[in-house]
Amino acid sequence: MPSALTDYPRPNLAVDLVVLTIPEPAGSRHLELGLVALRRPDGRAVLPGRFVHERQTIRETVIELMAEKLSLRPRRSLRVQMIDVYDDPSRDERGWVVSVAHVTSLLTEHLARLPQETTEVLPLHGRADRGRRITPEPLAYDHDEMVTTAVRRARRRYERSPDPLGLLRAPYTLSQLRHVHEAVLDEPLKRDTFNRRMLPYLEAELDSRGEPVLTSETVGRPAQLYRLRRASVRDAEAGPFPLPRSPRA
């Protein structure tokens, strides 16, 4: 007797990955949020993706995808989150493919290790919620939708808590943190309010004598260094208020 599990046509299962990054050295002004994309032979940009192989989990597929296409090894600090499942039967011209989209972030130091011949970093600007395209060019398949969703969620989190995607390596100054938030939100922020909002969720970096560590790498008065106060993130992300914007210079 034939099995129902084999009698019906089934979609191919795939994983696509939205990789967000800050392509310029973290800490400088005018940072811009970037997206790691691959260039297909036909010239279209696509997200890194991979089919799920037989007897393989989604998580294993994501890990293999990151290793194969981004030279990234899995580690505890690497945060990968699922965005959504994309199941429009016509979404892929090659056939019936259901994709489980994920999002992660890449520190600047890892960008140099990307295979240059196939990967590139596209700048992300604009607000999809205001009817504007985020990517500089249309991506293949429904990858624009994945990017839009990932960026919208990232921006919502960056309103509430300090660098939730870990784009900035701790310790950092308040200005460095603000520049990263401005890059993600693509809008200048009010410095005073930003500092007041974030400080409760940060702790000062201390030296061996318990004194606050200052950095002289910034221009002007040496700035104090901070890192995330571990138990604070959940509280921060529950906060109700969006950050106030500053007029563009």
Add this chain to the structure above:
DNA sequence: AGACATCTGGCAGAAGACAC
């Protein structure tokens, strides 16, 4: 010395919550 950047603290006004 002057320009510039950052940090800190204070002040005033707006907005919301609450009691009456």
Add this chain to the structure above:
DNA sequence: GTGTCTTCTGCCAGATGTCT
């Protein structure tokens, strides 16, 4: 509706430090 209190926000001044 009114008054009071709290919280949030924007603005400012002063101190501190680097760079030219």
